[in-house]
Amino acid sequence: MPQLLPDWHFFRPAGRLIWFSVIFIILMIPVIVMLLRPKSERPTTWAQAMAGAVYTFALMLFAYAIIPHEFITFSDKYLQWSKDKYVIKSTTQIPFMHAWNWPTSIDMQAIRDVVVVGIYLVFFVGNLVIIVKWQGRKTKAEDSEEKPVVVGRSRFGRPLKAKA
Secondary structure, X not given: OOOXXXXXXXXXXXXXXXXXXXXHHHHHHHHXXXXXXXXXXXXXOHHHHHHHHHHHHHXXXXXXXXXXXXXXXXXXXXXXXXXXXEEEOXXXXXXXXXXXXXXXXEEHHHHHHXXXXXHHHHHHHHHHHHHHHHHOOOEHHHHHHOOOOOOOEOOOOOEOOOOO
């Protein structure tokens, strides 16, 4: 993958993570557009179903495989979050309680894993929201029935009574 990002602070080391995140966002744009449209009255064809399945598989591949893997690679190689760096170490004294030490150690690899689980949770919740909204779409006929009837206004700006 070409390095088209500038050589600023972390852009080059996180280049693959940034590029795959941008590609994922670009691939999500047609899904959002299709969610805003009412669904077609005609039944789905076999070719449309297969194209949608391949597209969905590609989105899930990005969300659940590539982006978390690239974050793990970035945090291991560039940020060097490994087992030898600690947030809290069990041999360190607790502040304002100098007689006691922390009961456990928390290393940076654990923090990295928590961040990756957070990435998975964000994608999973987004996945569920999209599925629910996709299944709840209405057809054009159902959508037009719900629109309120426009009632005229008097010359004073008040709405006129609808005819019974």
